[in-house]
Amino acid sequence: MSRRTLLVLAIALAAIVVAAAIGLEMLQPRPLPQRETTPAATAPNPATQVLLKGEYLARAGDCVACHTLPNGRPFAGGRAMPTPFGNLYVPNITPDDETGIGQWTADEFYRMMHTGVGRDGTLLYPAMPFASYTKVTREDCDAIYAYLMSVQPVKQRNRPHELRFPYNKRDLLIGWRALYFKEGEYAPDPKQSAQWNRGAYLVQGLGHCSMCHTAVNALGGSSESQAFEGGMIPNQNWYAPSLTSNREAGLGEWSIKDIMDLLQVGVSSRATVYGPMAEVVYNSLQYMTDEDTEAMAVYLKALPQRDSEPPPTSQARLVSPEVMETGRTVYATQCAMCHGGEGKGQPPHFPPLAGNQSITMTSPVNSIRMVLNGGYPPGTKKNPRPYGMPPFAHVLNDAQAAAVVTYIRVAWDNSGTPVTAAQVTPLRSLLPE
Amino acid sequence: MRNRRLIVAIALSMGWATHAGGQSSTVPGFSTLDSMEARVQGCVTCHGRNGEGANSGYFPRIAGKPAGYLYNQLAAFRDGTRQYPPMNYLVAYLPDAYLREMANYYAKLRPPFEARDAAPADVAMLERGKVIATAGDPRVGIPPCIACHGSRLTGMEPGIPGLVGLRAPYISAQLTRWRVGSRHAAEPDCMKRIVSRLSEADVAAVSAWLARQDPPADPSPESSNLVRMPLACGSQQ
Numbered sequence: 001m002s003r004r005t006l007l008v009l010a011i012a013l014a015a016i017v018v019a020a021a022i023g024l025e026m027l028q029p030r031p032l033p034q035r036e037t038t039p040a041a042t043a044p045n046p047a048t049q050v051l052l053k054g055e056y057l058a059r060a061g062d063c064v065a066c067h068t069l070p071n072g073r074p075f076a077g078g079r080a081m082p083t084p085f086g087n088l089y090v091p092n093i094t095p096d097d098e099t100g101i102g103q104w105t106a107d108e109f110y111r112m113m114h115t116g117v118g119r120d121g122t123l124l125y126p127a128m129p130f131a132s133y134t135k136v137t138r139e140d141c142d143a144i145y146a147y148l149m150s151v152q153p154v155k156q157r158n159r160p161h162e163l164r165f166p167y168n169k170r171d172l173l174i175g176w177r178a179l180y181f182k183e184g185e186y187a188p189d190p191k192q193s194a195q196w197n198r199g200a201y202l203v204q205g206l207g208h209c210s211m212c213h214t215a216v217n218a219l220g221g222s223s224e225s226q227a228f229e230g231g232m233i234p235n236q237n238w239y240a241p242s243l244t245s246n247r248e249a250g251l252g253e254w255s256i257k258d259i260m261d262l263l264q265v266g267v268s269s270r271a272t273v274y275g276p277m278a279e280v281v282y283n284s285l286q287y288m289t290d291e292d293t294e295a296m297a298v299y300l301k302a303l304p305q306r307d308s309e310p311p312p313t314s315q316a317r318l319v320s321p322e323v324m325e326t327g328r329t330v331y332a333t334q335c336a337m338c339h340g341g342e343g344k345g346q347p348p349h350f351p352p353l354a355g356n357q358s359i360t361m362t363s364p365v366n367s368i369r370m371v372l373n374g375g376y377p378p379g380t381k382k383n384p385r386p387y388g389m390p391p392f393a394h395v396l397n398d399a400q401a402a403a404v405v406t407y408i409r410v411a412w413d414n415s416g417t418p419v420t421a422a423q424v425t426p427l428r429s430l431l432p433e
Numbered sequence: 434m435r436n437r438r439l440i441v442a443i444a445l446s447m448g449w450a451t452h453a454g455g456q457s458s459t460v461p462g463f464s465t466l467d468s469m470e471a472r473v474q475g476c477v478t479c480h481g482r483n484g485e486g487a488n489s490g491y492f493p494r495i496a497g498k499p500a501g502y503l504y505n506q507l508a509a510f511r512d513g514t515r516q517y518p519p520m521n522y523l524v525a526y527l528p529d530a531y532l533r534e535m536a537n538y539y540a541k542l543r544p545p546f547e548a549r550d551a552a553p554a555d556v557a558m559l560e561r562g563k564v565i566a567t568a569g570d571p572r573v574g575i576p577p578c579i580a581c582h583g584s585r586l587t588g589m590e591p592g593i594p595g596l597v598g599l600r601a602p603y604i605s606a607q608l609t610r611w612r613v614g615s616r617h618a619a620e621p622d623c624m625k626r627i628v629s630r631l632s633e634a635d636v637a638a639v640s641a642w643l644a645r646q647d648p649p650a651d652p653s654p655e656s657s658n659l660v661r662m663p664l665a666c667g668s669q670q
Contacts, residue, residue: 070512070513071512071513071514278525278526279525279526281526282526333460334460334461334478335461337460337461337462337463338461338474346466349466349471373519373522373523374475374478374523375475375522375523376475376523376524376525376526376527377526378526378527379526379527379528379531384528384530384531385472385531385534386472386527386531387471387472387474387475388472388473388474388475388476388523389474389475390461390474390475390476390477390478390479391478391479391519391523392478393519394478394479394489395459395478430518431518431519431522432518433491433517433518433519
């Protein structure tokens with residue numbers, strides 16, 4: 001064959017290959033052509049908007065945390081809520097007609113949220129935070145109702161409460177309500193900004209922060225005059241710090257950014273959430289918009305600061321040299337790697353201990369528990385891969401744990417007081433190995 | 434090196450370390466802040482810096498176990514379907530994707546094995562343990578451990594854990610938990626069927642024998658398609 005014939009053949013062959021490739025390419029399925037969309041077509045219809053709003057507000061109220069069993073179907077209830085008065089079993093709030101709230105009307109739902117009275121007229125136990133939810137507006141309440149009516153109904157019968165006498169007598173709640181319940185939607189304070197008012201509405205209402213951050217007395221009530229002054233959380237054995245004391249979790253000296261991070265991200269350059277507050281961030285606060293988170297931060301920062309007790313005297317802060325030495329040694333071995341020799345941490349991932357209010361506050365419970373049990377902050381949208389602290393319960397005996405907690409409470413100009421081994425012992429049994 | 438010696442010296446002086454070096458691997462430590470190694474510091478005081486497990490007995494080796502198995506355990510601890518309060522607490526608020534990342538991280542690690550259990554034990558008991566592990570007991574329908582956990586006892590992808598390197602107290606505690614119904618796996622729960630056929634003496638025997646086995650040169654789990662399993666197991670499906 002001449003070179004010319006070869007060339008022609010080669011060109012013909014190439015043409016066939018190209019044609020085949022084009023043919024195959026044309027046979028390939030393609031993505032559907034993009035339709036011209038107008039803003040009107042993409043915006044959700046009004047009914048959808050109400051449902052989305054209701055879902056958001058239900059998150060703000062953290063309904064799912066109590067009304068869902070671990071790994072259970074959302075809102076189907078059944079979770080035991082231990083109280084000092086016995087176990088309560090949280091009801092099914094899915095829209096099942098028979099076992100849930102399917103037959104409730106919006107009016108009945110609002111009356112329950114606003115006054116703590118059930119559909120059939122029974123008085124609710126105040127484990128349901130109606131003393132906070134009473135502040136929720138009718139419009140917001142209706143959105144939450146619409147959302148709950150839209151979720152998957154689950155047929156699951158409510159379990160009766162197991163309260164001890166006399167707490168199983170609901171008539172007693174009349175007295176409780178007279179003492180501790182004030183009905184009424186949130187009334188905006190005209191002297192404050194719209195942002196502050198939005199924050200107050202969320203914190204006092206759906207956020208029901210006072211359920212933990214205001215001390216609960218022997219009757220299970222919390223006094224408004226002590227609002228946000230902190231207290232032990234019954235049956236959880238964590239201390240909910242005061243939000244009104246700069247010596248505890250008072251936020252008066254914090255930047256708005258740090259407060260927002262703590263609430264929404266779970267870690268900040270000043271502190272990290274663990275324990276019950278980690279649950280709140282995980283289930284609720286991480287879903288709040290930046291705007292609402294900032295409003296809450298503005299309100300919390302502006303809470304009046306009133307330290308209920310004077311700072312500890314230098315006498316109360318005396319630590320024996322042996323305890324200090326044990327604490328220093330444990331710290332150098334186990335803690336300094338992450339929290340630094342000077343307690344400055346590596347924020348936001350390893351929190352600072354120097355100048356950290358949650359460590360120096362009067363109650364040492366949380367610090368002791370962190371040393372014994374360690375902890376992971378919640379994995380959130382803005383911090384999906386948090387850094388964790390290991391447990392030391394099996395590494396340190398009570399005296400060593402007390403010494404290292406004492407050390408971090410008094411070192412680096414921290415203003416805390418020493419801790420004894422006897423304070424460690426009872427906390428050790430909370431998470432049995 | 435000086436640092437390490439200092440740590441060991443401190444540990445010794447405080448009466449912790451029973452064998453030098455072993456304990457220092459359960460003291461927090463990492464090289465880069467933005468790394469999984471730093472993120473899983475929450476695990477090191479029990480499972481060791483590289484997942485080798487603590488020499489003290491109970492805390493299991495997790496390094497090199499199949500990622501699917503490790504993820505199943507982390508998710509079960511988070512959701513409360515496997516109960517061990519210190520673990521339930523630690524992982525309570527961690528999302529799926531992150532638990533998977535932790536599982537993948539430990540599945541890839543191959544730290545050296547701690548010294549195996551060498552304490553004297555009853556010869557007849559160890560012999561019974563060996564029979565259960567390597568031949569099973571067909572009279573009562575007990576398949577050999579190696580049928581699923583691998584001929585080298587290194588487990589099988591994706592959901593069956595390696596047994597080599599675990600301590601007797603941990604193995605017997607897990608078998609006992611299965612027996613009393615407090616530990617279970619995805620249905621069909623093959624371990625539940627097996628454990629229901631083991632006597633208490635069998636549990637002690639097989640745990641003791643397993644804890645005395647030398648680690649193989651290659652501790653990687655077997656691939657899932659090498660063997661036909663004697664029982665249907667939910668975690669392999």
